[in-house]
Amino acid sequence: MVRLRVLGKTTFLIMRDCSGQAQCVAASEALRDLHLKSEDTLEVEGRVRLDSRAPGGCEVEIVSARVLNRASPEPAFYRLWRRLVSTP
DSSP: OOEEEEETTEEEEEEEETTEEEEEEEEHHHHGGGOOOTTOEEEEEEEEEEOTTSGGGEEEEEEEEEEEEOOOSSOHHHHHHHHHHHOO
């Protein structure tokens, strides 16, 4: 997941894979228990619908979603950089 936008009762997820990006939409309450954050890896099932406001002219209405892998709290290179900087 590239981006997460919660707008009241509706949540928008911008998903990315090797073929490009897709906007997915669901009720915020339906996704609340997943505790999503940007760069989490998700499996999403849903229905594609035309919507001129969506990037690419269509979006996926999420029927089910599950987290496959959580994003790292901080990038590995940042942890290495902090170790190098804090070493006397």
